Amino acid sequence: xxxxxxxxxxxxxxxxxxxxxxxxxxxxxxxxxxxxxxxxxxxxxxxxxxxxxxxxxxxxxxxxxxxxxxxxxxxx
Amino acid sequence: xxxxxxxxxxxxxxxxxxxxxxxxxxxxxxxxxxxxxxxxxxxxxxxxxxxxxxxxxxxxxxxxxxxxxxxxxxxxxxxxxxxxxxxxxxxxxxxxxxxxxxxxxxxxxxxxxxxxxxxxxxxxxxxxxxxxxxxxxxxxxxxxxxxxxxxxxxxxxxxxxx
Amino acid sequence: xxxxxxxxxxxxxxxxxxxxxxxxxxxxxxxxxxxxxxxxxxxxxxxxxxxxxxxxxxxxxxxxxxxxxxxxxxxxxxxxxxxxxxxxxxxxxxxxxxxxxx
Numbered sequence: 285x286x287x288x289x290x291x292x293x294x295x296x297x298x299x300x301x302x303x304x305x306x307x308x309x310x311x312x313x314x315x316x317x318x319x320x321x322x323x324x325x326x327x328x329x330x331x332x333x334x335x336x337x338x339x340x341x342x343x344x345x346x347x348x349x350x351x352x353x354x355x356x357x358x359x360x
Numbered sequence: 361x362x363x364x365x366x367x368x369x370x371x372x373x374x375x376x377x378x379x380x381x382x383x384x385x386x387x388x389x390x391x392x393x394x395x396x397x398x399x400x401x402x403x404x405x406x407x408x409x410x411x412x413x414x415x416x417x418x419x420x421x422x423x424x425x426x427x428x429x430x431x432x433x434x435x436x437x438x439x440x441x442x443x444x445x446x447x448x449x450x451x452x453x454x455x456x457x458x459x460x461x462x463x464x465x466x467x468x469x470x471x472x473x474x475x476x477x478x479x480x481x482x483x484x485x486x487x488x489x490x491x492x493x494x495x496x497x498x499x500x501x502x503x504x505x506x507x508x509x510x511x512x513x514x515x516x517x518x519x520x521x522x
Numbered sequence: 523x524x525x526x527x528x529x530x531x532x533x534x535x536x537x538x539x540x541x542x543x544x545x546x547x548x549x550x551x552x553x554x555x556x557x558x559x560x561x562x563x564x565x566x567x568x569x570x571x572x573x574x575x576x577x578x579x580x581x582x583x584x585x586x587x588x589x590x591x592x593x594x595x596x597x598x599x600x601x602x603x604x605x606x607x608x609x610x611x612x613x614x615x616x617x618x619x620x621x622x623x624x
Contacts, residue, residue, distance in 0.1 A: 312557070
């Protein structure tokens with residue numbers, strides 16, 4: 285993979301991590317988590333593990349939907 | 361073949377016109393399809409935009425419509441030729457049904473975009489990879505620059521059609 | 523039919539710059555619901571990057587699975603937010619009504 289791509293995708297992962305750590309709102313945390321996954325997926329793809337990438341791309345949204353049921357009860 | 365930058369600019373114009381036309385014709389700005397789309401539309405209206413344009417922004421976020429169809433058709437044509445575009449149309453239809461949408465706009469957009477991109481690639485004018493970059497730029501213009509002015513533009517187009 | 527894609531191709535660079543821009547806009551935006559369109563831009567860009575760095579036939583399945591999964595995620599977040607806001611409004615209304623009745 286090109287060096288510029290690596291730097292930008294790693295920046296997406298790092299920004300998402302710090303944002304999820306700092307933000308107070310639980311919905312914002314979920315948005316940052318999906319940002320982390322968006323940054324991490326091309327690294328899995330680049331090595332050729334396409335089946336793992338498809339499995340992860342299906343599992344992560346299902347996990348988010350299950351987490352949302354817990355966030356529903358969380359008051360700010 | 362044109363140079364790569366010219367190809368990307370032409371691809372941007374073609375895909376922008378294609379998906380905005382199909383979305384407006386399919387009636388996406390009329391109302392929020394699911395309750396999340398309506399909420400996004402109201403949030404955009406509260407920030408100074410237009411309510412119908414906001415509904416269209418919400419619908420693009422909440423279910424794969426013609427913009428997703430154009431991007432995935434470009435990916436399919438880039439990897440597989442004409443059949444890749446048709447496979448992408450099937451995936452877009454499945455995604456629409458998962459997101460509890462009717463799926464006319466997405467599937468129609470994917471099929472039309474497949475024909476257009478395949479025709480232009482076979483004619484030797486624009487490579488399919490340029491269409492991927494053009495579609496990313498087109499969605500960036502609508503959703504990424506300013507929600508206020510983008511929703512006003514889409515609302516104006518919707519009033520032209522209605 | 524599979525095209526030859528060089529390492530430093532211009533489309534991949536455009537997708538990467540769009541991804542970085544949308545990340546910055548997500549952080550700067552305050553309203554939760556208005557973060558979701560920027561997340562959509564990030565999804566489009568990453569789908570383009572996936573196809574451009576891995577031009578094999580199974581790549582189309584990976585790109586479609588990622589795109590549809592991410593859209594489903596945004597849909598769930600937005601609809602949960604909308605339902606919760608509606609419920610909070612209804613609760614506040616009932617509370618105000620109860621205080622007015624007393």
